[in-house]
Amino acid sequence: MNIFEMAQIPFNQAVEAMKLDQGVRDIIANPERTLEVSIPVNMDDGSVKVFTGYRSQHSTILGPAKGGVRYHQNVSMDEVKTLAFWMTCKCAVAGLPYGGGKGGIIVDPSKLSLREKEALTRGFIDKIAPIIGEKKDIPAPDMNTNAQVMGWMMDEYSKLTGQFEPGFITGKAIIVGGSLGRTAATGRGVVVAALEALKLKGIAPAEATAAVQGFGNVGSWTAKLFCDEGVKVVALSDINGAIYNADGFDCYKVDEYVQKTGSVVGYPGSKEISNAELLSLPVTVLAPCAMELQITAENADKVQAQIISEGANGPTTPEADEILAKKGVLVVPDILANGGGVTVSYFEWVQNLYRYFWTEEDVIERQNALMRSAFKEVVAAAEKYGVHMRVAAYIVALSRLIEAMKIRGIIH
Ligand code: NAD
Numbered sequence: 001m002n003i004f005e006m007a008q009i010p011f012n013q014a015v016e017a018m019k020l021d022q023g024v025r026d027i028i029a030n031p032e033r034t035l036e037v038s039i040p041v042n043m044d045d046g047s048v049k050v051f052t053g054y055r056s057q058h059s060t061i062l063g064p065a066k067g068g069v070r071y072h073q074n075v076s077m078d079e080v081k082t083l084a085f086w087m088t089c090k091c092a093v094a095g096l097p098y099g100g101g102k103g104g105i106i107v108d109p110s111k112l113s114l115r116e117k118e119a120l121t122r123g124f125i126d127k128i129a130p131i132i133g134e135k136k137d138i139p140a141p142d143m144n145t146n147a148q149v150m151g152w153m154m155d156e157y158s159k160l161t162g163q164f165e166p167g168f169i170t171g172k173a174i175i176v177g178g179s180l181g182r183t184a185a186t187g188r189g190v191v192v193a194a195l196e197a198l199k200l201k202g203i204a205p206a207e208a209t210a211a212v213q214g215f216g217n218v219g220s221w222t223a224k225l226f227c228d229e230g231v232k233v234v235a236l237s238d239i240n241g242a243i244y245n246a247d248g249f250d251c252y253k254v255d256e257y258v259q260k261t262g263s264v265v266g267y268p269g270s271k272e273i274s275n276a277e278l279l280s281l282p283v284t285v286l287a288p289c290a291m292e293l294q295i296t297a298e299n300a301d302k303v304q305a306q307i308i309s310e311g312a313n314g315p316t317t318p319e320a321d322e323i324l325a326k327k328g329v330l331v332v333p334d335i336l337a338n339g340g341g342v343t344v345s346y347f348e349w350v351q352n353l354y355r356y357f358w359t360e361e362d363v364i365e366r367q368n369a370l371m372r373s374a375f376k377e378v379v380a381a382a383e384k385y386g387v388h389m390r391v392a393a394y395i396v397a398l399s400r401l402i403e404a405m406k407i408r409g410i411i412h
Pocket of ligand 1: 186216218237240291292311313338341
Protein backbone atom coordinates (compact mmCIF):
# COMPACT_ATOMS: atom_id res chain seq x y z
CA MET A 1 0.00 0.00 0.00
CA ASN A 2 1.31 3.48 -0.84
CA ILE A 3 0.47 6.70 1.00
CA PHE A 4 -2.05 7.69 -1.69
CA GLU A 5 -4.14 4.56 -1.16
CA MET A 6 -3.64 5.00 2.59
CA ALA A 7 -5.14 8.50 2.56
CA GLN A 8 -8.36 7.16 1.00
CA ILE A 9 -9.14 4.61 3.71
CA PRO A 10 -9.80 6.85 6.77
CA PHE A 11 -11.43 9.40 4.44
CA ASN A 12 -13.86 6.73 3.20
CA GLN A 13 -14.48 5.54 6.78
CA ALA A 14 -15.33 9.13 7.77
CA VAL A 15 -17.63 9.49 4.73
CA GLU A 16 -19.46 6.30 5.78
CA ALA A 17 -19.71 7.29 9.46
CA MET A 18 -21.18 10.65 8.42
CA LYS A 19 -23.44 9.01 5.78
CA LEU A 20 -22.42 11.59 3.18
CA ASP A 21 -23.99 11.73 -0.29
CA GLN A 22 -21.92 10.54 -3.22
CA GLY A 23 -21.97 14.08 -4.67
CA VAL A 24 -20.43 15.62 -1.54
CA ARG A 25 -17.89 12.83 -1.42
CA ASP A 26 -16.98 13.51 -5.07
CA ILE A 27 -16.48 17.23 -4.45
CA ILE A 28 -14.00 16.48 -1.69
CA ALA A 29 -12.31 13.59 -3.49
CA ASN A 30 -11.35 15.80 -6.47
CA PRO A 31 -9.09 18.86 -6.53
CA GLU A 32 -10.62 22.14 -7.66
CA ARG A 33 -7.75 22.89 -10.00
CA THR A 34 -4.39 21.38 -11.00
CA LEU A 35 -1.93 23.20 -13.21
CA GLU A 36 0.93 21.52 -15.10
CA VAL A 37 3.73 23.76 -16.28
CA SER A 38 6.90 23.44 -18.38
CA ILE A 39 9.88 25.39 -17.12
CA PRO A 40 12.83 25.98 -19.48
CA VAL A 41 16.16 26.51 -17.70
CA ASN A 42 19.48 27.59 -19.26
CA MET A 43 21.89 25.08 -17.72
CA ASP A 44 25.49 25.82 -16.74
CA ASP A 45 26.81 23.64 -19.62
CA GLY A 46 25.07 25.87 -22.21
CA SER A 47 22.15 23.50 -22.89
CA VAL A 48 18.47 24.24 -22.28
CA LYS A 49 16.51 21.81 -20.17
CA VAL A 50 12.74 21.77 -19.72
CA PHE A 51 11.38 20.70 -16.30
CA THR A 52 7.79 19.76 -15.46
CA GLY A 53 6.10 21.26 -12.42
CA TYR A 54 2.65 21.17 -10.85
CA ARG A 55 0.50 23.21 -8.51
CA SER A 56 -2.70 21.61 -7.29
CA GLN A 57 -5.36 23.50 -5.37
CA HIS A 58 -7.43 20.82 -3.76
CA SER A 59 -9.81 23.17 -1.99
CA THR A 60 -10.40 26.87 -1.44
CA ILE A 61 -13.68 26.32 0.40
CA LEU A 62 -12.39 27.48 3.80
CA GLY A 63 -9.80 29.98 2.53
CA PRO A 64 -6.86 30.29 0.14
CA ALA A 65 -5.07 27.06 -0.76
CA LYS A 66 -2.04 26.36 1.46
CA GLY A 67 0.77 23.87 1.07
CA GLY A 68 4.40 23.27 0.24
CA VAL A 69 6.39 22.85 -2.96
CA ARG A 70 8.69 19.85 -3.24
CA TYR A 71 11.62 19.25 -5.56
CA HIS A 72 12.07 15.53 -6.19
CA GLN A 73 12.61 13.17 -9.10
CA ASN A 74 9.52 11.12 -8.13
CA VAL A 75 7.07 14.04 -8.06
CA SER A 76 3.95 13.28 -10.11
CA MET A 77 0.62 14.96 -10.67
CA ASP A 78 -1.12 12.21 -8.65
CA GLU A 79 1.25 12.68 -5.72
CA VAL A 80 0.77 16.45 -5.71
CA LYS A 81 -3.04 16.05 -5.85
CA THR A 82 -3.07 13.62 -2.92
CA LEU A 83 -0.78 15.78 -0.81
CA ALA A 84 -3.00 18.80 -1.56
CA PHE A 85 -6.02 16.82 -0.31
CA TRP A 86 -4.09 16.02 2.88
CA MET A 87 -3.36 19.73 3.37
CA THR A 88 -7.07 20.58 3.06
CA CYS A 89 -7.82 18.06 5.83
CA LYS A 90 -4.87 19.17 8.00
CA CYS A 91 -5.80 22.87 7.80
CA ALA A 92 -9.49 22.13 8.41
CA VAL A 93 -8.78 19.98 11.51
CA ALA A 94 -6.54 22.71 12.93
CA GLY A 95 -9.35 25.23 12.35
CA LEU A 96 -7.22 27.41 10.06
CA PRO A 97 -8.88 29.70 7.47
CA TYR A 98 -7.19 27.83 4.63
CA GLY A 99 -7.89 25.29 1.97
CA GLY A 100 -5.26 22.86 0.77
CA GLY A 101 -2.68 22.95 -2.01
CA LYS A 102 0.62 21.39 -3.00
CA GLY A 103 3.23 21.90 -5.67
CA GLY A 104 6.21 20.08 -7.02
CA ILE A 105 8.84 19.94 -9.73
CA ILE A 106 10.17 16.72 -11.20
CA VAL A 107 13.89 17.23 -10.55
CA ASP A 108 16.77 15.76 -8.61
CA PRO A 109 17.93 18.99 -6.92
CA SER A 110 21.28 17.46 -5.93
CA LYS A 111 22.19 17.52 -9.64
CA LEU A 112 21.60 21.29 -9.97
CA SER A 113 24.05 24.09 -9.27
CA LEU A 114 22.81 26.87 -7.00
CA ARG A 115 22.33 29.13 -10.04
CA GLU A 116 20.35 26.46 -11.91
CA LYS A 117 18.18 25.88 -8.84
CA GLU A 118 17.44 29.59 -8.54
CA ALA A 119 16.59 29.81 -12.26
CA LEU A 120 14.27 26.79 -11.97
CA THR A 121 12.59 28.29 -8.88
CA ARG A 122 12.01 31.65 -10.55
CA GLY A 123 10.76 29.95 -13.73
CA PHE A 124 8.28 27.87 -11.71
CA ILE A 125 6.87 31.00 -10.02
CA ASP A 126 6.57 32.77 -13.41
CA LYS A 127 4.49 29.87 -14.70
CA ILE A 128 2.19 29.40 -11.69
CA ALA A 129 1.85 33.14 -10.95
CA PRO A 130 -1.70 33.41 -12.40
CA ILE A 131 -3.10 31.06 -9.75
CA ILE A 132 -1.11 32.03 -6.63
CA GLY A 133 -1.17 35.03 -4.29
CA GLU A 134 -1.77 35.90 -0.64
CA LYS A 135 -5.54 35.60 -1.07
CA LYS A 136 -5.46 32.70 -3.56
CA ASP A 137 -2.79 30.13 -2.79
CA ILE A 138 0.17 30.41 -0.42
CA PRO A 139 3.15 28.07 -1.03
CA ALA A 140 5.66 26.93 1.61
CA PRO A 141 8.73 24.68 1.87
CA ASP A 142 8.48 20.90 1.54
CA MET A 143 10.92 18.15 0.61
CA ASN A 144 14.21 19.69 -0.70
CA THR A 145 12.99 23.28 -0.55
CA ASN A 146 13.91 25.71 2.24
CA ALA A 147 13.96 29.34 3.37
CA GLN A 148 16.41 30.22 0.56
CA VAL A 149 14.06 28.80 -2.09
CA MET A 150 11.15 30.67 -0.45
CA GLY A 151 13.24 33.88 -0.62
CA TRP A 152 13.77 33.47 -4.39
CA MET A 153 10.07 32.70 -4.84
CA MET A 154 9.05 35.80 -2.90
CA ASP A 155 11.47 37.96 -4.86
CA GLU A 156 10.24 36.66 -8.21
CA TYR A 157 6.58 37.06 -7.31
CA SER A 158 7.23 40.58 -5.95
CA LYS A 159 8.88 41.49 -9.27
CA LEU A 160 5.90 40.15 -11.22
CA THR A 161 3.34 42.11 -9.20
CA GLY A 162 5.51 45.19 -8.69
CA GLN A 163 5.03 45.20 -4.93
CA PHE A 164 6.52 43.64 -1.78
CA GLU A 165 4.73 40.31 -1.39
CA PRO A 166 5.76 38.56 1.85
CA GLY A 167 2.22 37.22 2.46
CA PHE A 168 2.21 35.10 -0.71
CA ILE A 169 4.58 32.54 0.80
CA THR A 170 5.56 31.15 4.22
CA GLY A 171 8.67 29.45 5.59
CA LYS A 172 10.74 32.56 4.84
CA ALA A 173 13.81 33.80 6.69
CA ILE A 174 12.93 36.15 9.59
CA ILE A 175 14.53 39.16 7.84
CA VAL A 176 11.99 38.97 4.97
CA GLY A 177 8.93 38.27 7.13
CA GLY A 178 9.36 34.77 8.56
CA SER A 179 7.86 33.96 11.97
CA LEU A 180 9.64 33.22 15.19
CA GLY A 181 8.83 29.74 16.49
CA ARG A 182 8.47 28.12 13.04
CA THR A 183 11.49 25.79 13.26
CA ALA A 184 10.25 24.04 16.40
CA ALA A 185 6.55 24.28 15.53
CA THR A 186 5.90 20.80 14.15
CA GLY A 187 7.73 19.09 17.03
CA ARG A 188 5.95 21.35 19.49
CA GLY A 189 2.61 20.24 18.06
CA VAL A 190 3.58 16.56 18.37
CA VAL A 191 4.37 17.18 22.05
CA VAL A 192 1.17 19.18 22.68
CA ALA A 193 -0.82 16.33 21.12
CA ALA A 194 1.01 13.77 23.30
CA LEU A 195 0.45 15.82 26.47
CA GLU A 196 -3.28 16.08 25.71
CA ALA A 197 -3.40 12.33 25.15
CA LEU A 198 -1.58 11.74 28.46
CA LYS A 199 -4.16 13.95 30.19
CA LEU A 200 -6.92 11.86 28.64
CA LYS A 201 -5.31 8.73 30.04
CA GLY A 202 -4.73 10.35 33.45
CA ILE A 203 -0.93 10.07 33.24
CA ALA A 204 1.28 12.92 34.49
CA PRO A 205 4.14 13.91 32.10
CA ALA A 206 6.66 13.23 34.89
CA GLU A 207 5.47 9.60 35.04
CA ALA A 208 5.68 9.15 31.26
CA THR A 209 8.46 7.82 29.05
CA ALA A 210 8.87 8.39 25.32
CA ALA A 211 10.60 6.91 22.29
CA VAL A 212 11.14 9.18 19.28
CA GLN A 213 11.85 7.76 15.83
CA GLY A 214 13.81 10.16 13.59
CA PHE A 215 16.05 13.01 14.71
CA GLY A 216 15.58 15.59 11.93
CA ASN A 217 13.60 18.80 12.26
CA VAL A 218 10.46 17.17 13.68
CA GLY A 219 12.05 14.40 15.76
CA SER A 220 14.79 16.50 17.38
CA TRP A 221 12.33 19.20 18.46
CA THR A 222 9.82 16.62 19.65
CA ALA A 223 12.53 14.99 21.78
CA LYS A 224 13.85 18.28 23.19
CA LEU A 225 10.39 19.61 24.02
CA PHE A 226 9.46 16.30 25.69
CA CYS A 227 12.50 16.85 27.93
CA ASP A 228 11.29 20.39 28.71
CA GLU A 229 7.94 18.93 29.79
CA GLY A 230 9.56 16.40 32.11
CA VAL A 231 8.78 13.38 29.93
CA LYS A 232 11.66 10.91 30.13
CA VAL A 233 12.94 10.25 26.57
CA VAL A 234 14.49 6.77 26.70
CA ALA A 235 15.00 6.03 23.00
CA LEU A 236 15.97 8.00 19.89
CA SER A 237 16.84 7.04 16.35
CA ASP A 238 17.80 8.14 12.87
CA ILE A 239 18.51 6.44 9.56
CA ASN A 240 21.77 4.99 11.01
CA GLY A 241 20.24 3.24 14.02
CA ALA A 242 18.64 3.71 17.43
CA ILE A 243 19.88 4.38 20.98
CA TYR A 244 18.42 3.56 24.39
CA ASN A 245 18.98 4.75 27.95
CA ALA A 246 16.54 3.66 30.68
CA ASP A 247 17.46 6.78 32.72
CA GLY A 248 16.44 9.10 29.87
CA PHE A 249 18.45 11.37 27.55
CA ASP A 250 19.20 15.06 27.81
CA CYS A 251 17.96 15.62 24.24
CA TYR A 252 19.64 19.04 23.95
CA LYS A 253 22.99 17.34 24.57
CA VAL A 254 22.11 14.61 22.06
CA ASP A 255 21.32 17.36 19.54
CA GLU A 256 24.76 18.93 20.10
CA TYR A 257 26.29 15.48 19.57
CA VAL A 258 24.33 15.02 16.32
CA GLN A 259 25.46 18.47 15.07
CA LYS A 260 29.06 17.27 15.53
CA THR A 261 28.83 13.64 14.39
CA GLY A 262 25.81 13.55 12.07
CA SER A 263 24.02 10.76 13.97
CA VAL A 264 22.53 9.82 17.34
CA VAL A 265 24.39 6.50 17.14
CA GLY A 266 27.35 6.25 19.51
CA TYR A 267 26.01 8.86 21.95
CA PRO A 268 27.95 8.34 25.22
CA GLY A 269 26.12 6.25 27.80
CA SER A 270 23.60 4.85 25.33
CA LYS A 271 22.90 1.26 24.35
CA GLU A 272 22.51 0.58 20.65
CA ILE A 273 19.19 -0.97 19.63
CA SER A 274 17.50 -1.41 16.26
CA ASN A 275 14.83 0.88 14.83
CA ALA A 276 12.43 -2.08 15.00
CA GLU A 277 13.17 -2.49 18.73
CA LEU A 278 12.53 1.23 19.31
CA LEU A 279 9.02 0.87 17.89
CA SER A 280 8.15 -1.95 20.29
CA LEU A 281 9.57 -0.56 23.55
CA PRO A 282 7.31 -0.50 26.63
CA VAL A 283 7.12 3.32 26.70
CA THR A 284 4.14 5.56 27.42
CA VAL A 285 4.45 7.57 24.19
CA LEU A 286 5.86 6.60 20.82
CA ALA A 287 6.47 9.49 18.41
CA PRO A 288 7.24 8.31 14.86
CA CYS A 289 8.90 11.39 13.33
CA ALA A 290 10.92 9.91 10.46
CA MET A 291 8.90 8.84 7.45
CA GLU A 292 5.78 7.06 6.23
CA LEU A 293 4.82 3.36 6.57
CA GLN A 294 6.69 2.56 9.80
CA ILE A 295 3.94 0.89 11.87
CA THR A 296 2.33 -1.78 9.74
CA ALA A 297 0.31 -5.01 10.00
CA GLU A 298 3.66 -6.78 10.58
CA ASN A 299 4.79 -4.89 13.69
CA ALA A 300 1.66 -3.18 15.13
CA ASP A 301 0.99 -6.09 17.43
CA LYS A 302 4.41 -5.62 19.05
CA VAL A 303 3.79 -1.96 19.91
CA GLN A 304 3.68 -1.56 23.69
CA ALA A 305 3.26 2.23 23.83
CA GLN A 306 -0.04 3.50 25.23
CA ILE A 307 -0.02 6.59 22.99
CA ILE A 308 1.31 7.27 19.49
CA SER A 309 1.72 10.91 18.46
CA GLU A 310 2.47 11.01 14.73
CA GLY A 311 5.08 13.57 13.70
CA ALA A 312 5.70 12.03 10.28
CA ASN A 313 3.07 11.96 7.55
CA GLY A 314 1.49 8.53 7.17
CA PRO A 315 3.69 6.52 9.60
CA THR A 316 0.86 4.08 10.43
CA THR A 317 -0.97 1.96 7.86
CA PRO A 318 -4.77 1.45 8.04
CA GLU A 319 -4.28 -2.26 8.92
CA ALA A 320 -2.02 -1.23 11.80
CA ASP A 321 -4.62 1.34 12.90
CA GLU A 322 -7.17 -1.44 13.40
CA ILE A 323 -4.71 -3.59 15.38
CA LEU A 324 -3.68 -0.64 17.57
CA ALA A 325 -7.32 0.35 18.19
CA LYS A 326 -8.09 -3.21 19.37
CA LYS A 327 -5.09 -3.06 21.72
CA GLY A 328 -6.37 0.24 23.16
CA VAL A 329 -3.42 2.30 21.87
CA LEU A 330 -4.45 5.94 21.51
CA VAL A 331 -3.16 7.11 18.12
CA VAL A 332 -3.10 10.89 17.61
CA PRO A 333 -3.11 11.01 13.80
CA ASP A 334 -0.67 12.94 11.61
CA ILE A 335 -3.26 15.41 10.30
CA LEU A 336 -3.81 16.53 13.90
CA ALA A 337 -0.46 15.89 15.63
CA ASN A 338 1.85 17.34 12.96
CA GLY A 339 -0.35 20.33 12.12
CA GLY A 340 1.88 22.61 14.24
CA GLY A 341 4.00 23.52 11.21
CA VAL A 342 1.13 24.77 9.09
CA THR A 343 -0.40 26.46 12.14
CA VAL A 344 2.70 28.61 12.60
CA SER A 345 2.83 29.16 8.82
CA TYR A 346 -0.65 30.60 9.23
CA PHE A 347 0.70 32.89 11.97
CA GLU A 348 3.51 33.96 9.62
CA TRP A 349 0.93 34.89 6.97
CA VAL A 350 -1.19 36.81 9.52
CA GLN A 351 1.89 38.75 10.70
CA ASN A 352 2.79 39.49 7.05
CA LEU A 353 -0.73 40.73 6.28
CA TYR A 354 -0.69 43.31 9.04
CA ARG A 355 3.05 43.96 9.03
CA TYR A 356 3.35 43.49 12.76
CA PHE A 357 5.42 40.75 14.35
CA TRP A 358 4.80 38.71 17.46
CA THR A 359 7.24 37.49 20.08
CA GLU A 360 8.12 33.80 20.19
CA GLU A 361 6.07 33.51 23.40
CA ASP A 362 3.00 34.88 21.56
CA VAL A 363 3.48 32.36 18.76
CA ILE A 364 3.89 29.43 21.17
CA GLU A 365 0.89 30.42 23.27
CA ARG A 366 -1.36 30.78 20.22
CA GLN A 367 -0.11 27.51 18.70
CA ASN A 368 -0.73 25.60 21.92
CA ALA A 369 -4.24 27.05 22.25
CA LEU A 370 -5.22 26.17 18.66
CA MET A 371 -3.82 22.65 18.90
CA ARG A 372 -5.43 21.88 22.25
CA SER A 373 -8.77 23.01 20.94
CA ALA A 374 -8.37 20.90 17.75
CA PHE A 375 -7.45 17.89 19.90
CA LYS A 376 -10.61 18.29 22.00
CA GLU A 377 -12.80 18.52 18.91
CA VAL A 378 -11.31 15.33 17.49
CA VAL A 379 -11.82 13.49 20.79
CA ALA A 380 -15.45 14.67 20.86
CA ALA A 381 -16.00 13.45 17.27
CA ALA A 382 -14.41 10.08 18.12
CA GLU A 383 -16.86 9.65 21.00
CA LYS A 384 -19.88 10.86 19.02
CA TYR A 385 -19.27 8.59 16.03
CA GLY A 386 -17.64 5.67 17.86
CA VAL A 387 -14.51 5.77 15.68
CA HIS A 388 -10.78 6.02 16.39
CA MET A 389 -9.02 9.37 16.30
CA ARG A 390 -7.77 9.21 12.71
CA VAL A 391 -11.26 8.76 11.32
CA ALA A 392 -12.52 11.35 13.84
CA ALA A 393 -9.96 13.89 12.56
CA TYR A 394 -11.30 13.42 9.01
CA ILE A 395 -14.85 13.81 10.36
CA VAL A 396 -13.92 17.15 11.96
CA ALA A 397 -12.32 18.30 8.69
CA LEU A 398 -15.23 17.13 6.54
CA SER A 399 -17.78 18.72 8.89
CA ARG A 400 -16.10 22.11 8.51
CA LEU A 401 -15.88 21.78 4.74
CA ILE A 402 -19.53 20.75 4.45
CA GLU A 403 -20.74 23.56 6.70
CA ALA A 404 -18.83 26.11 4.59
CA MET A 405 -20.07 24.56 1.32
CA LYS A 406 -23.65 24.88 2.54
CA ILE A 407 -23.22 28.51 3.66
CA ARG A 408 -21.56 29.36 0.34
CA GLY A 409 -24.35 27.62 -1.60
CA ILE A 410 -22.02 25.08 -3.23
CA ILE A 411 -24.31 22.35 -1.88
CA HIS A 412 -27.83 22.62 -0.44
P1 NAD B 1 14.19 15.46 8.23
O1 NAD B 1 14.74 15.05 6.91
O2 NAD B 1 14.68 16.71 8.89
O3 NAD B 1 14.42 14.27 9.30
C1 NAD B 1 14.09 12.93 9.07
C2 NAD B 1 14.79 12.08 10.15
O4 NAD B 1 14.34 10.73 10.06
C3 NAD B 1 16.30 12.04 10.05
O5 NAD B 1 16.87 12.03 11.34
C4 NAD B 1 16.57 10.68 9.37
O6 NAD B 1 17.85 10.15 9.66
C5 NAD B 1 15.48 9.86 10.02
N1 NAD B 1 15.12 8.63 9.32
C6 NAD B 1 14.91 8.46 8.00
N2 NAD B 1 14.56 7.18 7.75
C7 NAD B 1 14.55 6.55 8.95
C8 NAD B 1 14.27 5.23 9.36
N3 NAD B 1 13.95 4.30 8.48
N4 NAD B 1 14.33 4.95 10.69
C9 NAD B 1 14.64 5.89 11.59
N5 NAD B 1 14.93 7.16 11.26
C10 NAD B 1 14.89 7.47 9.95
O7 NAD B 1 12.61 15.51 8.03
P2 NAD B 1 11.53 16.25 8.93
O8 NAD B 1 11.29 17.61 8.38
O9 NAD B 1 11.89 16.08 10.35
O10 NAD B 1 10.23 15.39 8.57
C11 NAD B 1 10.01 14.11 9.13
C12 NAD B 1 8.59 13.66 8.82
O11 NAD B 1 7.67 14.64 9.31
C13 NAD B 1 8.24 13.50 7.34
O12 NAD B 1 7.28 12.48 7.22
C14 NAD B 1 7.59 14.85 7.00
O13 NAD B 1 6.73 14.75 5.88
C15 NAD B 1 6.82 15.09 8.27
N6 NAD B 1 6.43 16.49 8.51
C16 NAD B 1 7.39 17.46 8.62
C17 NAD B 1 7.01 18.77 8.90
C18 NAD B 1 8.02 19.84 9.10
O14 NAD B 1 7.63 20.96 9.51
N7 NAD B 1 9.30 19.59 8.88
C19 NAD B 1 5.63 19.09 9.03
C20 NAD B 1 4.68 18.07 8.92
C21 NAD B 1 5.11 16.77 8.67
